[in-house]
Amino acid sequence: MQLISTKEIVDIVKYSDDSVILVEKIPLTNPNQYKVQYSVVDFKNKSIDVSTKSAYLLKKFGANFKRISEIIPNFVQCEAAVLYDRRVLAIYPNGEAGIFDREGELDWSGSFDYHEKPVKCLSLEGKYFWSVCPEENCVIRYSCQNMKVDLRIGGKDAKTFINPTYICYDDGNFYVCCDNNKVRRIDGSNYTVSDYINFNNMVKRFYKYGDYSIAVMADGTYVMENNE
Numbered sequence: 672m673q674l675i676s677t678k679e680i681v682d683i684v685k686y687s688d689d690s691v692i693l694v695e696k697i698p699l700t701n702p703n704q705y706k707v708q709y710s711v712v713d714f715k716n717k718s719i720d721v722s723t724k725s726a727y728l729l730k731k732f733g734a735n736f737k738r739i740s741e742i743i744p745n746f747v748q749c750e751a752a753v754l755y756d757r758r759v760l761a762i763y764p765n766g767e768a769g770i771f772d773r774e775g776e777l778d779w780s781g782s783f784d785y786h787e788k789p790v791k792c793l794s795l796e797g798k799y800f801w802s803v804c805p806e807e808n809c810v811i812r813y814s815c816q817n818m819k820v821d822l823r824i825g826g827k828d829a830k831t832f833i834n835p836t837y838i839c840y841d842d843g844n845f846y847v848c849c850d851n852n853k854v855r856r857i858d859g860s861n862y863t864v865s866d867y868i869n870f871n872n873m874v875k876r877f878y879k880y881g882d883y884s885i886a887v888m889a890d891g892t893y894v895m896e897n898n899e
Contacts, residue, residue: 672886672893675712675719680887681747683878684730689715691878691885692727693892694747707747714883714894732759735775742777743769750793752800754815760800764791770818785811785820786827794840796859801845803835810838810847810857824862831855831864841879848877854886868898 678695686692690713697706709722728736728746733753740746743761751761758778759771766789770779783790788806798815809825810832825831833850840846845857846867854877856867868877876887884895 672895672899673717674891675885675894676892677890678708680876680892681707682727682731683876683885683887684727685880686711686722686726686730688881689713689883691880692722692730693719694727712885712894714880714896732761732771732775733757735759735771735773738775739771742771742775750791752793752795754795755798756815760793760815762791762793762802764789766790783813783818785809785823791836792838794838794845796840796845801838801840803832803838803847805834805836808832808834810835810845822862824857824864837876839876839878842881846877846879848874 676695681696682694684692690711693710693712695708697708699705709724709727711720711722728740731751732739749761749763751759753759757773762768766782766784768781768783769777772778785804785807788804790802790804792802794801799812800815801810801812803810807827808829809823811820812822814821832847835847835849837848838845843859847855849855851873852870854868856865873889874886878885882897886893
């Protein structure tokens with residue numbers, strides 16, 4: 672594991688096949704104020720270089736990023752995805768959400784919940800997206816066509832996912848942070864669930880990109896190659 676940041680990470684978006692944009696929260700002198708810093712983490716070259724807000728917004732929101740970033744508050748704190756029909760979906764950690772049309776105008780605003788509990792995260796899979804519901808101990812798949820629940824794995828009284836906090840998608844499978852220090856894997860072909868990694872510290876978020884992955888832990892953020 673290579674430590675790449677000890678700052679608070681507010682977002683990570685894919686930049687290329689071998690790199691991501693890391694968004695760090697940098698405290699200012701006033702304790703109630705902060706700025707954000709954008710960096711490109713290159714996995715193969717093991718380098719970290721300064722990036723720009725525009726590069727980050729383009730990768731996060733697509734071609735209409737300027738208009739969307741004008742409308743949406745705190746754009747670094749939401750999850751976003753460009754859907755199959757070029758609309759853009761954004762979801763905040765409290766379940767509040769918005770859908771932007773192909774011109775970048777807000778077409779719908781509302782919230783996602785399951786059994787009246789907030790749903791968080793946005794992991795795109797073709798014409799579906801996946802989220803987690805921590806209070807209901809489950810992960811949920813939604814249809815991008817009607818934004819309705821299409822599939823649920825786990826449940827309030829099940830031990831499949833205990834307090835899931837994040838889900839990511841890579842190469843046909845899904846990876847869920849849960850039970851404080853675990854990452855569990857959902858097989859995309861049959862939806863069976865198995866342990867993937869058990870950390871010695873709390874894992875807040877886990878992102879997988881082929882042979883590389885990023886773990887946002889309680890004590891810092893790390894890059895791993897082949898889970899080592």
